[in-house]
Amino acid sequence: MGSANHLDFLLYGAFPYIAMVLLLVVTIQRYRQRAYTYSTLSSQFLENRQHFWGSVPFHYGILFVLLGHFVAFLVPRSILWWNSHPARLYILEITALIGGLLSLIGFVSLVLRRGSNNRLRAVTTPSDWILSVMLLVQIATGLGVAVFYGWGSSWFASTLAPYLWSLVKLNPDVAAVVPMPWLVKAHILGAFALVAFFPFTRLVHILVIPNMYLWRRTQVVRWYGTNQGRVEHRKRSAQDQQQR
Amino acid sequence: MDVRSQVSMVFHLDKCIGCHTCSIACKNVWTDRKGTEYMWWNNVETKPGTGYPTKWEDQEEYRGGWELIDGKLRLKSTGKARIVPNIFHNPSQPSMDDYYEPWTYRYEDLFNAPEGDDQPTAVPISKVTGELIDIEAGPNWDDDLGGSEIYAKNDPNMASLTPEQQSQMMAIERLVFFYLPRICNHCLNPSCVASCPSGALYKRGEDGIVLIDQNVCRAWRSCIAACPYKKTYFNWNAGKSEKCILCFPRLETGQAPACFHSCVGRIRYLGVLLYDADKIEDVASRKDEELIDAHRDMVLDPHDPAVIAGARANGIHDSVVESAQNSPVYKFVKDWKIALPPHVEYRTLPMLFYVPPLLPVMSQRNGDTIESVSEDLFHAFDQARAPLEYLGNLLGGGNTGKVSYALRKQMAVRLWRRAVTVGDITKEAAEAALREADCTPEEADEIFKLSTTATFDDRFVIPPMHREEAIEMMKDTDDHRRETGFGFLTGPRRGS
Numbered sequence: 248m249g250s251a252n253h254l255d256f257l258l259y260g261a262f263p264y265i266a267m268v269l270l271l272v273v274t275i276q277r278y279r280q281r282a283y284t285y286s287t288l289s290s291q292f293l294e295n296r297q298h299f300w301g302s303v304p305f306h307y308g309i310l311f312v313l314l315g316h317f318v319a320f321l322v323p324r325s326i327l328w329w330n331s332h333p334a335r336l337y338i339l340e341i342t343a344l345i346g347g348l349l350s351l352i353g354f355v356s357l358v359l360r361r362g363s364n365n366r367l368r369a370v371t372t373p374s375d376w377i378l379s380v381m382l383l384v385q386i387a388t389g390l391g392v393a394v395f396y397g398w399g400s401s402w403f404a405s406t407l408a409p410y411l412w413s414l415v416k417l418n419p420d421v422a423a424v425v426p427m428p429w430l431v432k433a434h435i436l437g438a439f440a441l442v443a444f445f446p447f448t449r450l451v452h453i454l455v456i457p458n459m460y461l462w463r464r465t466q467v468v469r470w471y472g473t474n475q476g477r478v479e480h481r482k483r484s485a486q487d488q489q490q491r
Numbered sequence: 492m493d494v495r496s497q498v499s500m501v502f503h504l505d506k507c508i509g510c511h512t513c514s515i516a517c518k519n520v521w522t523d524r525k526g527t528e529y530m531w532w533n534n535v536e537t538k539p540g541t542g543y544p545t546k547w548e549d550q551e552e553y554r555g556g557w558e559l560i561d562g563k564l565r566l567k568s569t570g571k572a573r574i575v576p577n578i579f580h581n582p583s584q585p586s587m588d589d590y591y592e593p594w595t596y597r598y599e600d601l602f603n604a605p606e607g608d609d610q611p612t613a614v615p616i617s618k619v620t621g622e623l624i625d626i627e628a629g630p631n632w633d634d635d636l637g638g639s640e641i642y643a644k645n646d647p648n649m650a651s652l653t654p655e656q657q658s659q660m661m662a663i664e665r666l667v668f669f670y671l672p673r674i675c676n677h678c679l680n681p682s683c684v685a686s687c688p689s690g691a692l693y694k695r696g697e698d699g700i701v702l703i704d705q706n707v708c709r710a711w712r713s714c715i716a717a718c719p720y721k722k723t724y725f726n727w728n729a730g731k732s733e734k735c736i737l738c739f740p741r742l743e744t745g746q747a748p749a750c751f752h753s754c755v756g757r758i759r760y761l762g763v764l765l766y767d768a769d770k771i772e773d774v775a776s777r778k779d780e781e782l783i784d785a786h787r788d789m790v791l792d793p794h795d796p797a798v799i800a801g802a803r804a805n806g807i808h809d810s811v812v813e814s815a816q817n818s819p820v821y822k823f824v825k826d827w828k829i830a831l832p833p834h835v836e837y838r839t840l841p842m843l844f845y846v847p848p849l850l851p852v853m854s855q856r857n858g859d860t861i862e863s864v865s866e867d868l869f870h871a872f873d874q875a876r877a878p879l880e881y882l883g884n885l886l887g888g889g890n891t892g893k894v895s896y897a898l899r900k901q902m903a904v905r906l907w908r909r910a911v912t913v914g915d916i917t918k919e920a921a922e923a924a925l926r927e928a929d930c931t932p933e934e935a936d937e938i939f940k941l942s943t944t945a946t947f948d949d950r951f952v953i954p955p956m957h958r959e960e961a962i963e964m965m966k967d968t969d970d971h972r973r974e975t976g977f978g979f980l981t982g983p984r985r986g987s
Contacts, residue, residue, distance in 0.1 A: 282706040284986030288730035289710045293619070295586035306579040365620040366587070370727060372985075449986060455709050457578075457688030461571050465685045466771075470696035471961035 251421040258436060259410075260419040266443035273446035274454060287452040293366040301360055305353025311346035312389070315400070320411050323404035330401045339400050340393070347390045354379075354386060378448045381441055388434040396428060407435075493768040494791060494801035496811050497679070497699035497842050498737065498954065499820045500751075501760040501830045502672055503942060504848040505901065509635070509670035511535050513750035513759075517674075520738070520749045524983070526728025528593035528618050531630055532735035533750040535672045538885065539639075539646040539660060542671075543630045544589040547721040548647040548834065554583035555719030556682050556837030557775065564776050564838065566686055568716040574688055583716040587727070591629045593618040619727070636668050643668070648884040656878045667877045669848040671885075672758070674750060675722040675735035676833070676841030677701050679766065679789070680775040683734070686717035691732075698763075698956065699842065700737045705983065708732050719837040729983050743958050747951040757945070762818030762952040763811060764842065765791040765798060775838045782835045782888050789840075790825055793818070814954035819941055820844065827930075827938055829897040835888040846942075847886050847894050849901055850877045896929070900938070903928035907935040 251259075278285060291298045319326045330336040358379050361367045393399055406423060413420035424435060445451070517533040536542040550556055554568040565572075568583045596613035604611030617624040633642030639661065643649075649657055660667055677694075681701050684692040691707035692714055694700070703714070703723070710730045714723040723734040738748035746752065751759045766789045774785040791798040793815035802812050815821065823830035823844060830844035882898075883891035903924040910921035925935055941949060962971045 281981070281984075281986075283729075283731070283981075283983060285706075285709060286730035286986045287710045288986060289712055289725075290727075291581060291584055291586070291712060292715075292725040292727050293587055295584065295588075299580045302579045365617075365622060366592075366727075369620045370985075451986075452709060455689070457574075457690075457709070457711060459690065460574065460688040463690060466680070467684050467687070467690055467693040468696045469693040471964060 251425050255421050255425050258432075259424045260421045262436070262443075263414050263419070263439050266439040269443045270445055274451055277446060277451065278454075285451055285455050286449070288370075288449045290361075290367050290370060293370065294360060294364050297356065297360040297364075301353050301357035303353065304349040305357055308346045308349030308351070308353055309386075312343060312350060315343055315346070316403075319400065319404045320408050323408040326400055326404040330398075330404075336398065336401065340398065343400060344390075344393050347386065347393055351386045351390060354382060358383065374448050378444065378450065381437065381444065385434065385437040385441060388430055388437055391430050392428075392434055395430065407431075492791075492797070492801045494765055494798060494805050494807060495699065495768045496697065496802070496807050496815065496954065497764050497766055498677070498742065499699075499762060499764040499818075499824070500674075500677075500843040501820050501823045501846065502843065503758040503760070503846040504669055504671065505846060506756045506758040506942070507535070507670040507672055507848075508756045509535055509537065510755050511631070512753045512755050513672055516749040516753035517735075521736070522733075524726075524728075525618075526726040527724070527733060529587065529590050530724040530726075530733060532722070532724075532733075533672065533674045534630060535670050537631070537634050537636060537643075537668050538671045539643040539649055539668065539881070540633045540636070541642045541645050541647075542673075544585055544721050545628075546645060546647060547719075550719055550837070553585060553716070553719070553721065555717060555721065556834075556839055557680070559776055559838070562776060564680075564772065566682055566717055567719075568682075569686060569713050574686075574711075574713065578688070578711065581712050581716055584712050585715065585721070587619075592624060594624055594626060636666060648881055651884060651889075652878060652880050656880065660878065660881070667850055669850060669877070671833075671845075672750075673720065673722070673833075674843065675701060675737070676720060676839070676843040677737060679768075679840035679842060680771050680838065682717040682719065682837075682839050683714035683723050686713040687711070688713055692723075695739075697961075698739075698742070698954070700739050700742075701734070702736055702739070703732055703734055705731055705733075719834065719839065720841070726983075729985050731983070742953055743956040745953055745955075747947075747953065751951060757950065760819040760823065760941075760950050762820040763793075763815040763954045764818060764820055764824070765793050765802060765807075765812070765815050767791055771840065775840055779836050779888055780890055782838070783831065783890075783893050786832060786835060786840055787825060787828070790821070792825070793821065808955065808957055808960075810957075811954045814952055817952045819945070819950060819952060822937070822941060827900065827934065828893075829900050829938070831886040831893055831897060832888075833886055845886055846901070847882050847897050848877070849898055849905075900928040900930050903930050904935045904938045904942075907932060908939050 291302075326339075329339060361371055361375075361379070396402075406427075410420055410423040413423070424432065427435075441450075513533045514531055514535055518531070522528070522530045522532060531543060534543050542548065547553060547555075550567060556567055557564045558567045559565075569577050569581065594615045594617050597616050598613050600613050601611050615624055615626050616622060632638065636643055644657075644661065649660070652660075677700055679699070681692070681694060684694060684701060688711045689707050689709045691704045691709070693702060693704065695702065708731045710725070710732065712725055712732065714732050714734075715721075715725050723732050725731075726733050738746075738750075741748055741752075747761060751761055770785075770789045774782070774789050777785045791801075793799070793802075793812055799812055803809070820830070823846060830846050832841045832844055835841070879891040879895055879898075882894045883889060887894040903921075906916055906924045907921040910916040910918045922932065925932060930938075959968055962968050
């Protein structure tokens, strides 16, 4: 266990909170005041073929990997229990690696697509490029950790999940991160940097996934005001007509 | 009975001269912003032709509208069952290449070019990238059958015609075409609304106008694939879908929509239809050949006391019912039955109806000369140049019966008016023709009047929108009046 210095406290003790506060405040403020900017900003309309080979593997890959991170964070014991048989550990590590590779391949092809197509370059903002670099670094460091520091699913659950929980409990255990290899540290910092940058980018589309679609009625009809207002109004106008 | 009100439309194709004034009026009002240049909320197509976007009627390719599977309606593109695995890449979304890359010209070259022997030219540049582009196609590239070997020949409505009929339509001596102006049909069973994962699209309860809530749209793009008429468009700059809004801000202030107002040929009619919303699902799931009748049966008689009572119970204002009673659309669609929904087989129940064009043979070739056929001006319409099957595919849901009824009646009206005004046809003969066409002299005069000399107010019977009542529900009307025009508006800025 190395001792944590001031910089470590800033990076692993304070920065995560700054990032989370930014995420909360700015996304809510942006949703309330500029809901129009909440969009996936899809570019499929401008380029339809490479889009499939980039967007689909990237999204499925990253979703799978993120899901793994979440499960390991929320119920670390479940991962440790699963990994108690070597065969199951191999299966998990390999599928996670495949997920990471899918997201890398997908994202690289999305970036290449964006860079090589004039139409796409015309709708790409500086924030898109910054985000692309950040995501690329994040996926690369993640894959690097998976390759060079094996069995991450187990040691993440036993060392980093407690660190994340210490953040949640407002008592950051910086010392748990300090002895980590620099690649792991870069991945942690990159993650919080992404969280901080998130509300300023197109990433907000994650927050507005169409979760109600599957349960709602097929057709949507909107009336002026509320339905109650309409019913009352209906009664009022019926009374008016009787009086006439 | 769930009585609802729908602002509906009739386009009289026999009168459309294909001038595109409607398209330009719409473009100048709504779609001259960045990202919308390629959108033609109103466009006019030459038929036969592939239309805009190219071959939009080919639902095998575009997967728009509904299909009937074991008697159940299902979206052909991505409904509830298929959206989840396809959310990251819409499998049936058209791309800009199916429309065209919008362009302008580098006009400053006309002024900045160095002095030389040649006239300077303004080169075309893309409105997306700003770079030089080689224009290959655009909307109305096939106007008036231009390039018909490529365009008209590939019209999806021609597919079911016999080879003889197809070659007939293409033979230079018998060339036939007409214009099809198109806007959003503001359907009763809109597939765009049903497909939107965000619930951004909705039908307005009071007047049935279909809109996209720009603050809720997240660019999942399902509506673009799902609309079989391809009347929702993707704003590639703002990352939002947009569509025809039937100029609701104009309607709410008693003005006709811009495309209606500007129509030179006066082919457009607008008015309220009352319909029974309980029947939507049942009607939309009928067999192809029953669709037109079932769709027409949904439209309720605004003079029927039961309907009026039902309208009142549903909060429809008496003034709207009165407007429905004077609706020109009701006359064309229900009374006279000469206006038909386009491609009713898409099962969206469109509320824009078309009066099919007669397309009579006006002259014929005799050796090297072209003679007019004045003696036989009103010949049997089945000799008209467009095969009935073609019109049947477009406006009859694949059947010719309804189209031939509408054409026969229009022809009889012409004969009748010829007998009245010129007199070279006996009234008896004209009356016989009317009888045969299920028409009376009185009805014929009415059709004649509304088709020819109708005034602005006859053609556009705009219902009072009662915005004041809507405002009343939300806030004090007096406050609203004082505040109108103040406040801050932000432009449609692309999210970063």
